[in-house]
Amino acid sequence: MPAIDTLHSFVNTWECDENDHLNVQFYFAKIDEADRQFRFLTGLSDAVVGVRRVRHVRYHGELFAAALITVRSSVAFDGPHVLSVVHEMIDASNGRLAATVLDGYAPQPKAAKDLRKRFADVDAPMPEMAAPRSFDAPAAATTDTADVLLKAGALSVNRATVMPRDCTAEGRAEDRFLLNCFTDGAPHLWERTAMTRAWLEKNDYGRVAMEMKLSYGTVLKAGTPVQVMSGFTGVSKKTFSFRHHLFDSAAGRLAAVMDVTALVMDLEARKAVPLSDAARADITRLQLKP
CATH class of the missing domain: 3.10.129.10 (Hotdog Thioesterase)
Known part of the structure; x- marks a missing residue:
């Protein structure tokens, strides 16, 4: 199944830093909002999958003031964690990938089958661009x-x-x-x-x-x-x-x-x-x- 839209947002001037692009703390803030929406839409919660152990972010392109942002989110079972949530941040005005976020969870492995059924509607292959590059995946x-x-x-x-x-x-x-x-x-x-x-x-x-x-x-x-x-x-x-x-x-x-x-x-x-x-x-x- 395809990823679902979890955020439509905008880059405000006050969110940009001395390099004139979106500061990383606001990348995280926008991803946090996308994650809250994803949890609301899918029922994913700490009670179901445990607490998030690690968040891995790769920056692929700059976002400047007035950029339109769309975030698409999905669950991946083929990633480096027992369950991964993937967020892709897109510059909505040109379709370019701005960032990928890989959230790692460690529910009991025996629960994987039930989790696949629970999140079948948002289960998608993990994008290669979201894979960790500089650091090992585990927390x-x-x-x-x-x-x-x-x-x-x-x-x-x-x-x-x-x-x-x-x-x-x-x-x-x-x-x-x-x-x-x-x-x-x-x-x-x-x-x-x-x-x-x-x-x-x-x-x-x-x-x-x-x-x-x-x-x-x-x-x-x-x-x-x-x-x-x-x-x-x-x-x-x-x-x-x-x-x-x-x-x-x-x-x-x-x-x-x-x-x-x-x-x-x-x-x-x-x-x-x-x-x-x-x-x-x-x-x-x-x-x-x-």
């Missing part, structure tokens, strides 16, 4: 402590507090809040390398994420103070990767882990530029130690 472990990460070379890059406005109707912090913490913290990590703000502005370059993997740990509620600790995890000719760890500061527990593959983009040509030798050397030097 990352959420057992590290702050002390372990400090010894591995992680840096504290963000502190924030979960406010009621940041929470879902069920009282849990939204993904948009997590992404806001990560994206506000990431520049502090970049600044430790040759890719400083001054260098980016001088060359008219921007910071761009290509792929993200969000693994969930403990639930965050309103009033919870949080801290993000981050470090680099790899580098190649044009791309590099880093990992954010978001802690519940009061409890000392890891609430979420975000893996990111990023690049430097020429904002005039809208193309990736090779990393300098200095940037690669800095990233290698600052990589998290095992």
